[in-house]
Amino acid sequence: xxxxxxxxxxxxxxxxxxxxxxxxxxxxxxxxxxxxxxxxxxxxxxxxxxxxxxxxxxxxxxxxxxxxxxxxxxxxxxxxxxxxxxxxxxxxxxxxxxxxxxxxxxxxxxxxxxxxxxxxxxxxxxxxxxxxxxxxxxxxxxxxxxxxxxxxxxxxxxxxxxxxxxxxxxxxxxxxxxxxxxxxxxxxxxxxxxxxxxxxxxxxxxxxxxxxxxxxxxxxxxxxxxxxxxxxxxxxxxxxxxxxxxxxxxxxxxxxxxxxxxxxxxxxxxxx
Numbered sequence: 001x002x003x004x005x006x007x008x009x010x011x012x013x014x015x016x017x018x019x020x021x022x023x024x025x026x027x028x029x030x031x032x033x034x035x036x037x038x039x040x041x042x043x044x045x046x047x048x049x050x051x052x053x054x055x056x057x058x059x060x061x062x063x064x065x066x067x068x069x070x071x072x073x074x075x076x077x078x079x080x081x082x083x084x085x086x087x088x089x090x091x092x093x094x095x096x097x098x099x100x101x102x103x104x105x106x107x108x109x110x111x112x113x114x115x116x117x118x119x120x121x122x123x124x125x126x127x128x129x130x131x132x133x134x135x136x137x138x139x140x141x142x143x144x145x146x147x148x149x150x151x152x153x154x155x156x157x158x159x160x161x162x163x164x165x166x167x168x169x170x171x172x173x174x175x176x177x178x179x180x181x182x183x184x185x186x187x188x189x190x191x192x193x194x195x196x197x198x199x200x201x202x203x204x205x206x207x208x209x210x211x212x213x214x215x216x217x218x219x220x221x222x223x224x225x226x227x228x229x230x231x232x233x234x235x236x237x238x239x240x241x242x243x244x245x246x247x248x249x250x251x252x253x254x255x256x257x258x259x260x261x262x263x264x265x266x267x268x269x270x271x272x
């Protein structure tokens with residue numbers, strides 16, 4: 001896929017957790033010379049000693065300046081979006097945000113949109129662990145009556161979250177819906193697991209009209225998402241069950257794959 005006539009896309013990664021490590025691993029495996037990871041941004045430099053060869057380790061937003069970046073990808077958690085967002089939009093033509101639960105904060109989202117407009121940059125929302133999000137976004141051009149997002153994960157994936165105060169996760173014999181509410185509520189209360197509901201909401205009818213159900217299912221083989229939408233376009237129903245990342249059961253392999261696709265589409269001749 002390498003194009004010798006094109007300068008490599010200069011990519012910076014914010015965060016060096018499971019998702020961005022997987023992105024770097026996939027890029028190395030695919031040997032795509034059209035993409036160069038030139039910087040990795042973290043809070044604690046001591047925790048990122050194994051970043052890609054040739055990448056610069058940075059710890060402050062102002063260090064993004066002067067790197068001549070083409071794209072910045074965030075996968076460092078909700079708080080990182082506020083810390084790095086405006087600097088990212090001011091120092092690259094595109095900033096992709098994986099920690100979309102940050103956009104439950106309307107002030108933050110509107111501030112980043114304003115910064116993107118003033119900088120001539122783009123704020124990108126990747127599809128996360130979902131399939132069919134492009135269909136919901138297209139359908140929203142006409143009135144949408146209803147969008148429901150059901151998230152089904154094995155009990156182990158909900159451990160360490162607020163789910164433990166709502167349900168006894170150990171010993172479940174069948175699937176249990178332990179939360180039902182808006183996308184804003186779900187992503188705010190379960191930012192690691194229901195982060196993806198914000199993607200559905202922003203593609204469709206918004207954070208306060210999109211309904212979310214969270215399910216602990218001992219029979220689930222992976223992290224599942226069931227989307228349904230109804231409106232003037234017709235009806236959409238789609239389901240996907242993702243394999244969890246080996247290094248983080250709360251995240252899906254598809255989240256990293258979707259980001260790799262987003263990155264590679266910035267340099268592809270045929271965009272798909």
